[in-house]
Amino acid sequence: EVQLVESGGGLVQPGGSLRLSCAASGFTFSSYWMSWVRQAPGKGLEWVANIKQDGSEKYYVDSVKGRFTISRDNAKNSLYLQMNSLRAEDTAVYYCARILWFGELSYFDYWGQGTLVTVSS
């Protein structure tokens, strides 16, 4: 059974940093692109970042470029999101998701339960 379990969320002050983790199991982690998607309270879904199987390609939404870094450790079956210079608008539930490809479409077939990040003084 595919499982994705996020951790590392919490309350952080504006300008602070936080590192999210996602532990994967039930599939060959090193064979899949992975992603972070977030959802602000009461709002819709927003894609944050993607990373290729070997970490050689990474893509970000414009609003987090230069502040967030996606990474992975295939030996530990883990995905990470290092978040620096956090802003109030980064407050959201952050989901880890597995990516599948169909032609040019990348879509998310499995999701974790999410971890809440709150940026507030």
Place this chain on the structure above:
Amino acid sequence: DIQMTQSPSSVSASVGDRVTITCRASQGISSWLAWYQQKPGKAPKLLIYAASSLQSGVPSRFSGSGSGTDFTLTISSLQPEDFATYYCQQANSFSNTFGQGTKLEIK
């Protein structure tokens, strides 16, 4: 960047009704579109990919259609467990965009 616009933003319907949700892309995306269902406090669930391909395990009352800029998600006969929020999603040049969501409520 490609924008995705869903309509309606919310819809009320009854068990057994047929419901259609529309998603429009700001430029052509061929058939590179997925649909998700999300219930309160839960992670999204994949329903449809490549505009019309049903994800394994998803009931056949869900169907998707469209290509280019206009897409639809249809639920042929609403069941109580279908009341949720639905999102479309496109991926282009390694950038993903979701629609704003359509909340399906019980009438």
